[in-house]
Amino acid sequence: MLIAVNIVDLKKTYLVGEVPIMALNGISFQIKKGECVAIVGESGSGKSTLLHILGTLDSPTSGSVIIDDKNPFSGDDKKMSQFRSQHVGFVFQHNNLLPEFSAIENIMMPALIAGTSAKEAKQRAIELLERVRLTKRGAHFPSQLSGGEQQRVAIARALINNPVLILADEPSGNLDSKNAAIIHELFQEINANLKSTILIVTHNKGFAATLPRQISLRDGQIYSDESCT
């Protein structure tokens, strides 16, 4: 099976004042294409840092990161941004939608940034709204949507450029159990139907247990890497 993500001896050190803090300390793992992986761990274990590096928002101190056979850190900001736009989709805990844009415009935005025409972007956004079952809410602004609806829009936005990798940082952490369950289902459905590679950071042990693979981090290192199937 093809490899979507290959990480070798990944280290990330932050300087807090003069003191170096090692957020990731030699992490290595591979994720196959189409795999859906839960990243679990305590706060400060390095989950978000890992996600930011995989999303090219942050760069590693050392080690190698290969996504879809490409090294995203080989170029300047322009190349990294292009890579992020074409290969990665983000879903954050607090949906992080743009408040001044309607739901459909939020979904269109990554496509417009990638250079897709407005007409095509809108067409794709309408299809994705259907997929996340929000067809009638496209013209609504984020403030008019419920938390669960906002998160579904954020998922649709992450999918619009057909990225190789979807990174979700506690996507249901801010939702009630009913809406959280809808979001979990949606991720599993997307994984099953679109064969997207998904990495979900979660504190929800129940949800993590439903995913085929769990990587547990502790103090910047892999504590366990278990396949549940």
Place this chain on the structure above:
Amino acid sequence: MNATFFILYRYLILSWLSKKKYRHGSAVSILIPVLGVAVGVFAFVVVISVMSGFVQNIKLSMLRFEPHIVVSSKIHGEQIPHNPTIESQLKQINSNIISVSPFQKTDVILQAGNKVVIANLQGVDLNQNQQNAKIEKYLNSGTNLTILNQEMPSQNIENSSLFPSVILGIDLMDQLDLRVGDTVTLVSPLFDADPSGLSPTQLPVVVAASLSSGQISFDKKIVLSSIKTANLFLQNSNTILGYNLTMKDPMQAEKIAKIIHLENLKATPWTENNRSLLKALELEHYGMIFVLTMIILVGCFSITISLLLSIRRKSKEMAILRSLGFKQFDLAKLYLWQGFIIGFIGVIIGLVVGFITLYFIHHYRIPFITSSYSSEPLPILVSFQDISIVIFGSLILSMIAAVWPAYEVKNLDVVEILSIRN
């Protein structure tokens, strides 16, 4: 539509059209810098146009009686023969020259009874209708310059013989307590030797008309006569002091004076005699442009402040855009464009309001403005050059005002913002 323009369209235009609760402060935050630039541009357009109007009025007032170019001997004050060939040569030099009139000029002492005043005698060519019409507007009613050809009896001397006629400025007449028809004696300030010793030349003349230009310095000094009368006083035969040239566009005088090359003659444009005043007016004009540009600059500072505040308010949105693939340079571009568009809208509003204001102050009497100047509406001169300066200057300053915010937004720490807020 490009993502940058899509975002700009939403932030700067649609935010105004959307319902109030969806504006998220974008609409109001651009209103203040737009007004800042608009007020600066408005002030620039109105003040500089009124100033230019005043300067134009001063120049026109200077040119009311002043020849546009004077062609005279290279030796100061030297008489030259009146030569019609030179007149026609001068006319052919440039199509801008519309008339060439010979003139005589000298300082003179006027004596009436026991009153004596120093004045300026000007002998004018009575054949120059176009040129003379400018003066005739200011003569007392029903009079024209041809009266200077006539010899007249004095009204205040019984059985008087006929004397050459002159026209006096109204203030000069007041000083000498003269009325039209009275005799006045022209006395030369230079002394001539005659058998009885040294004595000044004297010529009694009759005041044929009065001249009231409204320019006191002129009306206090001017004595108009025919060239013949002036030469009679100067005891010259057929000489003149020079030629007065009138032009279609007096502002070209300096340029045209440079191309007049005649033997033993020099051409002096009107600007040379008024150089210090014109330089002062020019300096004032540039000083005013500088001050008004500073007002626009202050308006542009509000763009900087507004955009910096917008970065604080929208830092999360900017970080989201970066996570969606927006480049650092795209973010910088977004803010540079915002600066430019805010400046552009401000310039348009400032120009429109400025021109409307100019229309009103030029066409209507606004009591609290015009009362201190005159009863007429204010003079206006809209200069294409000045308006171009304000348009391009404002747009460039608006772009410069956005450079700092663009730099700040470019260097936003996306990870930190997303980590803190997420």
